[in-house]
Amino acid sequence: xxxxxxxFCIIAHIDHGKSTLADRLLEYTGTLKSFQMKEQILxxxxxxxxxxxxxxxxxxxxxxxxxxxxTYILNLIDTPGHVDFSYxxxxxxxxxxxxxLLVDATQGVEAQTxxxxxMALENDLEIIPVINKIDLQGAxxxxxxxxxxxxxxxxxxxxxxxxxxxxxxxxELLQAIITRIPPPKQDADKPTRALIFDSVFDxxxxxxxxxxxxxxxxxxxxxxxxxxxxxxxxVTEVGKFHFKKVPxxxxxxxxxxxxxxxxxxxxxxxxxxTITTLENEAKAPLKGYKEMKPMVFSGxxxxxxxxxxxxxxxxxxxxxxxxxxxxEPETSEALGFGFxxxxxxxxxxxxxxxxxxxxxGQNLVTTIPNVEYHVRDRQGxxxxxxxxxxxxxxxxxxxxxxxxxxVEIITPSEYIGNLxxxxxxxxxxxxxxxxxxxxxxxxIYELPLSEIIYDFYDKLKTVSRGYASLDYGFxxxxxxxxxxxxILINNEPVDALSLIVHQDHAYYQARRLVQKLRSLIxxxxxxxxxxxxxxxxxxxxxxxxxxxxxxxxxxYGGDITRKRKLLEKQKEGKKRMKQVGRVQIPQEAxxxxxxxxxxx
Amino acid sequence: xxxxxxxIHIPFCLKKCxxxxxxxxxxxxxxxxxxxxxxxxxxxxxxxSYKKVEFDxxxxxxxxxNSLESDAxxxxxxxxxxxxxxxxxxxxxxxxxxxxxxxxxxxxxRKRGIHRLSxxxxxFLDKELAFLGRIHTKEKNLQAIQYIQSFKTFSLSCDxxxxxxxxxxxxxxxxxxxxxxIHPEHLSVYLLTAEEGxxxxxxxxxxxxxxxxxxxxxxxxxxVHEFLIERGYEHYEVxxxxxxxxxxxxxxxYWNNTNYLGFGPSAHSKWGNIRFWNPTSLETYLxxxxxxxxxxxxxxxxxxxxxxxxxxxxxxxxxxxxSKKKTKENFLKTVYALNHDAGKVLLKxxxxxLKATLEGWTVLDTLVEQLVxxxxxx
Ligand SMILES: Nc1nc2c(ncn2[C@@H]2O[C@H](COP(=O)(O)OP(=O)(O)O)[C@@H](O)[C@H]2O)c(=O)[nH]1
Ligand code: SF4
Numbered sequence: 001x002x003x004x005x006x007x008f009c010i011i012a013h014i015d016h017g018k019s020t021l022a023d024r025l026l027e028y029t030g031t032l033k034s035f036q037m038k039e040q041i042l043x044x045x046x047x048x049x050x051x052x053x054x055x056x057x058x059x060x061x062x063x064x065x066x067x068x069x070x071t072y073i074l075n076l077i078d079t080p081g082h083v084d085f086s087y088x089x090x091x092x093x094x095x096x097x098x099x100x101l102l103v104d105a106t107q108g109v110e111a112q113t114x115x116x117x118x119m120a121l122e123n124d125l126e127i128i129p130v131i132n133k134i135d136l137q138g139a140x141x142x143x144x145x146x147x148x149x150x151x152x153x154x155x156x157x158x159x160x161x162x163x164x165x166x167x168x169x170x171x172e173l174l175q176a177i178i179t180r181i182p183p184p185k186q187d188a189d190k191p192t193r194a195l196i197f198d199s200v201f202d203x204x205x206x207x208x209x210x211x212x213x214x215x216x217x218x219x220x221x222x223x224x225x226x227x228x229x230x231x232x233x234x235v236t237e238v239g240k241f242h243f244k245k246v247p248x249x250x251x252x253x254x255x256x257x258x259x260x261x262x263x264x265x266x267x268x269x270x271x272x273x274t275i276t277t278l279e280n281e282a283k284a285p286l287k288g289y290k291e292m293k294p295m296v297f298s299g300x301x302x303x304x305x306x307x308x309x310x311x312x313x314x315x316x317x318x319x320x321x322x323x324x325x326x327x328e329p330e331t332s333e334a335l336g337f338g339f340x341x342x343x344x345x346x347x348x349x350x351x352x353x354x355x356x357x358x359x360x361g362q363n364l365v366t367t368i369p370n371v372e373y374h375v376r377d378r379q380g381x382x383x384x385x386x387x388x389x390x391x392x393x394x395x396x397x398x399x400x401x402x403x404x405x406x407v408e409i410i411t412p413s414e415y416i417g418n419l420x421x422x423x424x425x426x427x428x429x430x431x432x433x434x435x436x437x438x439x440x441x442x443x444i445y446e447l448p449l450s451e452i453i454y455d456f457y458d459k460l461k462t463v464s465r466g467y468a469s470l471d472y473g474f475x476x477x478x479x480x481x482x483x484x485x486x487i488l489i490n491n492e493p494v495d496a497l498s499l500i501v502h503q504d505h506a507y508y509q510a511r512r513l514v515q516k517l518r519s520l521i522x523x524x525x526x527x528x529x530x531x532x533x534x535x536x537x538x539x540x541x542x543x544x545x546x547x548x549x550x551x552x553x554x555x556y557g558g559d560i561t562r563k564r565k566l567l568e569k570q571k572e573g574k575k576r577m578k579q580v581g582r583v584q585i586p587q588e589a590x591x592x593x594x595x596x597x598x599x600x
Numbered sequence: 601x602x603x604x605x606x607x608i609h610i611p612f613c614l615k616k617c618x619x620x621x622x623x624x625x626x627x628x629x630x631x632x633x634x635x636x637x638x639x640x641x642x643x644x645x646x647x648x649s650y651k652k653v654e655f656d657x658x659x660x661x662x663x664x665x666n667s668l669e670s671d672a673x674x675x676x677x678x679x680x681x682x683x684x685x686x687x688x689x690x691x692x693x694x695x696x697x698x699x700x701x702x703x704x705x706x707x708x709x710r711k712r713g714i715h716r717l718s719x720x721x722x723x724f725l726d727k728e729l730a731f732l733g734r735i736h737t738k739e740k741n742l743q744a745i746q747y748i749q750s751f752k753t754f755s756l757s758c759d760x761x762x763x764x765x766x767x768x769x770x771x772x773x774x775x776x777x778x779x780x781x782i783h784p785e786h787l788s789v790y791l792l793t794a795e796e797g798x799x800x801x802x803x804x805x806x807x808x809x810x811x812x813x814x815x816x817x818x819x820x821x822x823x824v825h826e827f828l829i830e831r832g833y834e835h836y837e838v839x840x841x842x843x844x845x846x847x848x849x850x851x852x853x854y855w856n857n858t859n860y861l862g863f864g865p866s867a868h869s870k871w872g873n874i875r876f877w878n879p880t881s882l883e884t885y886l887x888x889x890x891x892x893x894x895x896x897x898x899x900x901x902x903x904x905x906x907x908x909x910x911x912x913x914x915x916x917x918x919x920x921x922x923s924k925k926k927t928k929e930n931f932l933k934t935v936y937a938l939n940h941d942a943g944k945v946l947l948k949x950x951x952x953x954l955k956a957t958l959e960g961w962t963v964l965d966t967l968v969e970q971l972v973x974x975x976x977x978x
Contacts, residue, residue, distance in 0.1 A: 551965075
């Protein structure tokens with residue numbers, strides 16, 4: 001019965017206690033005995049565990065019996081915790097009727113929490129503000145209450161207080177979930193419409209969409225169709241999420257579940273798309289679908305050219321699980337055959353790179369990430385440039401436009417000065433300041449996306465001692481004075497090191513980059529000039545001096561094993577070098593721009 | 601097949617030098633005695649397995665062997681001779697610290713058949729000896745040498761350390777002029793090396809001492825070479841020189857893959873494709889209950905070692921040891937590319953042997969590093 005269903009999610013900043021709270025809810029409702037629980041059930045990918053972030057949504061269904069007569073079915077839909085995945089968050093929210101807005105009593109509201117709350121409000125979700133960690137000494141319940149009232153417009157008595165650690169406030173919270181969050185609408189008779197809010201790939205059963213049925217129902221044997229791709233598949237199984245996927249007879253309006261239809265390609269399942277059935281076909285999709293576009297691009301190359309095919313297969317497999325990853329073959333003069341890959345953001349890039357290396361054993365060179373530029377040439381043609389090497393000659397360019405984002409930073413007010421300096425360095429346009437309470441400020445800027453994909457986040461954390469938080473969203477393209485900076489190593493241009501920079505920063509960037517490269521490229525038996533050039537004009541230069549003398553040590557009985565082991569280690573290290581012309585370049589050098597420290 | 605050698609490690613010094621990574625400790629006479637006993641026991645215990653073999657070198661090193669009484673040295677040698685077989689022209693070398701060389705001890709050594717002495721002179725400038733943290737002075741060096749040479753029966757090897765941070769050509773020349781007059785049969789010329797774990801290493805790391813200028817070190821190193829060649833020495837290994845017929849037979853075993861047995865803490869042995877070594881701890885060693893550690897050297901590792909060690913010597917590395925034709929071709933291509941890149945001849949091939957030229961020796965580590973990965977199939 002749909003009136004006993006509650007679909008909700010938890011909006012929380014990293015570490016505010018989302019996973020712990022979820023565990024407590026499951027424990028309190030007797031869904032799992034505490035000893036059966038693996039700590040923090042929801043984050044189950046290794047990488048996510050290590051980084052403490054949730055990338056994929058893992059819904060879970062559990063029952064709550066407030067008394068002997070009633071049973072409620074609660075669907076907790078997890079939301080990805082990082083700004084790169086904010087569209088996925090919005091789709092998870094769209095699958096719910098309510099959201100717990102969970103805030104750490106010692107930390108207060110953070111940037112992403114704010115933007116996710118706005119998203120929830122846009123989706124008409126019932127929001128239950130919860131202040132967590134009230135057991136802690138430093139809990140500032142009053143000021144956090146004010147922040148929450150300010151943010152959601154709620155009344156003080158609407159705010160719940162919990163400790164996910166001690167379990168305090170959990171019964172009240174469950175009660176609030178069933179009384180305040182509305183049940184899903186009962187539209188089982190209408191034409192079928194289900195929202196895809198996530199998907200996973202199963203080696204045996206193909207791509208599996210996670211869906212929320214809004215109208216109608218789906219049963220095995222029916223033929224399903226996605227609105228954007230128009231592909232039709234026969235549904236072989238539908239089911240719900242307990243801890244495992246559990247098959248059911250049907251899924252109907254209000255339900256959260258999955259379906260199996262032998263869908264080969266996960267690309268056919270676009271998050272935000274609507275599924276209907278031919279048996280009871282809807283005319284129009286649910287609203288809110290957006291094509292997820294990659295925002296950050298980078299070249300991925302095998303260190304050893306022979307591994308190209310293997311890398312291709314790895315990417316293919318990875319993409320089965322990661323619908324937002326894009327790749328296409330690319331050739332670089334310096335690096336040979338590789339792939340141009342598109343990512344949702346820098347974190348997404350890092351995750352993909354790490355998974356390729358760790359799970360697939362690939363040895364990679366990653367090139368400097370860049371955004372996608374729109375370039376209008378003198379003839380008026382507009383082209384998209386997602387790699388510096390596709391940038392036309394400067395003489396042929398009329399205008400270059402670059403993507404801009406709106407950035408919201410929430411920070412304790414004492415760091416405003418530092419953050420202003422930082423944002424100025426990054427070509428930010430100041431928009432607005434908003435005081436959340438006397439000590440906490442929200443700053444709003446517009447910034448070129450390219451300025452935040454390198455080191456913005458790390459710098460933000462550094463200048464605010466870790467207290468500032470960040471959220472951003474794409475707003476559009478704007479013209480900018482950009483130039484292509486080429487790097488020449490040993491007098492040969494290395495295309496994979498080219499980058500696009502703002503004209504005013506070109507000299508400074510060029511100088512720092514060649515200095516960094518000098519320190520990263522090992523000395524060879526000959527001198528290696530490193531130059532940075534715009535067009536034909538060299539604007540910075542450094543030399544890696546030729547090696548003149550090794551300090552060759554003595555070598556007797558006891559030294560031999562030790563020396564040979566050292567040699568073996570060097571051999572291993574060599575495998576992580578890319579031979580470009582006569583020069584051996586270490587992998588890190590291709591990302592040198594990311595490691596530039598400030599000259600102070 | 602060459603005959604194997606014996607190495608004895610005496611783990612005692614009078615004072616620890618800050619650049620030294622040999623295993624040694626400062627200890628009292630009782631510990632010395634206990635050590636000699638344990639060492640002799642080790643020899644007695646292990647010898648039976650090697651009874652049928654004839655050895656032709658003994659090298660007593662350390663540490664500072666002459667921090668032991670000369671009787672102890674005699675006892676060690678007697679034990680060896682009691683249970684192992686030696687060729688009648690066995691080379692017996694003893695390392696000496698110039699600080700405590702006495703005529704009386706030298707006479708004992710002579711009588712016991714020790715005829716090669718390796719003297720840790722290091723430098724003939726007191727300021728350099730002080731920098732190196734040596735306990736002896738130039739005067740002690742000269743006195744020890746005078747004692748040794750007065751016997752006429754010893755062949756002498758002197759150690760020199762060069763490439764000190766502030767060393768000038770003049771400084772080095774002054775030491776070399778002493779060497780010229782002394783005219784030892786053998787010389788080991790080492791570059792001051794900051795081995796990990798030594799105080800010197802951390803001084804360099806922390807910038808307490810600045811690294812010597814590479815260009816200057818190279819110049820000095822070539823200068824030493826010229827100086828000694830002119831005076832009749834052959835440069836037979838990257839850091840060793842000798843007069844004709846006076847190469848270190850024992851040390852050569854390390855470089856040409858011959859077998860050797862080591863006794864004493866931290867001593868390494870190589871027998872066939874097994875290398876084993878004693879614990880680097882006197883305490884553990886004295887307890888006698890620790891099994892030696894060992895490694896089995898694979899064919900690939902053997903090749904790596906042959907290259908690494910072979911290129912240190914005048915004889916070079918036998919390219920025909922690379923059995924696969926394609927691998928050999930690729931290896932040779934790299935040899936030519938390295939010469940080409942450097943714009944000078946660093947490596948040459950002479951009747952199937954790859955040799956480093958003098959220029960090549962200046963960048964030996966880099967050459968080995970580049971070549972070693974070419975020993976396996978591309
Ligand atoms: N003292 C206290 N610690 C909590 C509470 N809730 C969570 N934590 C701790 O806060 C940290 C982050 O919690 P976690 O659930 O992993 O946060 P998530 O990143 O939002 O999932 C963990 O060390 C938890 O043990 C609470 O109510 N009180
Ligand atoms: S005397 Fe020789 S063995 Fe002893 S510490 Fe000095 S250098 Fe090392």
